[in-house]
Amino acid sequence: MNSRALAALLSSLISQLLLLLFLLFPSPNPLTITNSAPFSSPRRDFQESLFPLLHHFLSTSGVAATLCFLSFSRKRKRARFQGLDDPDNENDPQSRLGRLGSVVSRNPESFKQFFRMKTSTFEWLCGLLEPLLECRDPVDSPLNLPAEARLGIGLFRLATGADYPEISGRFGVSEADAKFCVKHLCRVLCTNYRFWVGFPSPTELDSVSARFETLTGLPNCCGTISCTRFTIERANTQNDDEQESIAAQIVVDSSSRILSVVAGFRGKKSNIQILKTSTFYKDIEKGILLNSSKPVKVNEVAVPQYLVGSGEYSLLPWLLVPFLDPEAGSVEENFNNVHRLMLVPSLKAMASLRNWGVLNRPMNTDYKTAVACVGACSILHNMLIMREDDSAFCYELDDQVVDNQNIASLGGNCVEENALVIRKALATRAKR
Numbered sequence: 001m002n003s004r005a006l007a008a009l010l011s012s013l014i015s016q017l018l019l020l021l022f023l024l025f026p027s028p029n030p031l032t033i034t035n036s037a038p039f040s041s042p043r044r045d046f047q048e049s050l051f052p053l054l055h056h057f058l059s060t061s062g063v064a065a066t067l068c069f070l071s072f073s074r075k076r077k078r079a080r081f082q083g084l085d086d087p088d089n090e091n092d093p094q095s096r097l098g099r100l101g102s103v104v105s106r107n108p109e110s111f112k113q114f115f116r117m118k119t120s121t122f123e124w125l126c127g128l129l130e131p132l133l134e135c136r137d138p139v140d141s142p143l144n145l146p147a148e149a150r151l152g153i154g155l156f157r158l159a160t161g162a163d164y165p166e167i168s169g170r171f172g173v174s175e176a177d178a179k180f181c182v183k184h185l186c187r188v189l190c191t192n193y194r195f196w197v198g199f200p201s202p203t204e205l206d207s208v209s210a211r212f213e214t215l216t217g218l219p220n221c222c223g224t225i226s227c228t229r230f231t232i233e234r235a236n237t238q239n240d241d242e243q244e245s246i247a248a249q250i251v252v253d254s255s256s257r258i259l260s261v262v263a264g265f266r267g268k269k270s271n272i273q274i275l276k277t278s279t280f281y282k283d284i285e286k287g288i289l290l291n292s293s294k295p296v297k298v299n300e301v302a303v304p305q306y307l308v309g310s311g312e313y314s315l316l317p318w319l320l321v322p323f324l325d326p327e328a329g330s331v332e333e334n335f336n337n338v339h340r341l342m343l344v345p346s347l348k349a350m351a352s353l354r355n356w357g358v359l360n361r362p363m364n365t366d367y368k369t370a371v372a373c374v375g376a377c378s379i380l381h382n383m384l385i386m387r388e389d390d391s392a393f394c395y396e397l398d399d400q401v402v403d404n405q406n407i408a409s410l411g412g413n414c415v416e417e418n419a420l421v422i423r424k425a426l427a428t429r430a431k432r
Helices: 003-022 041-059 061-070 108-115 119-133 147-160 164-171 175-192 202-216 271-277 279-285 331-354 367-386 399-404 417-427
Strands: 221-233 243-252 258-266 296-298 301-303 306-309
Touching: 108 119, 108 147, 119 147, 119 175, 147 164, 147 175, 147 367, 164 175, 175 367, 202 221, 202 331, 221 271, 221 331, 221 367, 243 271, 243 331, 243 367, 258 279, 258 367, 271 279, 301 417, 306 331, 331 367, 331 417
Parallel strands: 221 306
Antiparallel strands: 221 243, 243 258, 296 301
């Protein structure tokens, strides 16, 4: 084995060891993709120190290209997929995409349209997920499909929202096998890679808030919170009354990276109702999250770590919403203008999620699978940001959409006096 291959193998082994250690501390709720579980202090410190190492090893293309060494020496399944599989071409770096050649054009723009990622990202992701994608088949019905076909089927469904008859015809598999590949990809992402959507540690939050302060002048902001809704269409019905929606609550940083996603709420609930019934809210109220013991002093006011949200939320000491009807030229109006800009990363993240076709149209599927699709697309969203792949990212927003987010309301609850003082102090620091 040459030195390059040996180095790649060692890197792969280290990454798998770190992943195994990290997964010893799973999130208690598989539908809540956030790292807000109430760990004891030593365990939490251990996890926080482990994550940067894990992120480094999983971010390198060398690891992804060599994870096949970890397939426990079992023979890989290589069926004839659309007549393109060539065992003699196994060492060709383009062989994975070659096996998809009759399914999707190699044209970069076409590839992005079908899979919402660059070809290089597809290769990287396939190498990373290969052992997990091939380790499970339907009971008594082995798929005998290579990993790139399984990944391609799952991504095609998520990226385009295509129905299963279309997927079946395009990939040359049965509808049942197509459904299995889609569900299995979502399961692998939401179970094994949910740490890609994890609320930052206290140390990491410092860098998040520093970036917000550079942009806006407001210190100690740890993210923006918002809700978006996706439609589910019950099978075998054309009646609009049979449609329902699920809500996903997301928190993002200034780069639109998702820090927390909690999906599965009934869409008819208001944003504040969803927040107050979420584990995320309970963890903040208990001091598990946003629990820095060093508030920032602004005009002699202690400003804790906080989030910003639209006027649909209530004003809380750790959740700042716009002022209601500020006077022209006042610091309150200036705060609202800055607040509007702080919501843009959240709006871009929600729009980017809708660039995944499965979330941009009514999902003709069961509730649990719809929630899994939301989670999988959120994880892929962060993965693409990490890879600097903007294939599914939304850069342009309608001005009216941005303005509507800043319409203030009373939130339906009594406002805490402390929250009013904190917001007033911060208003004096907002950049004009």
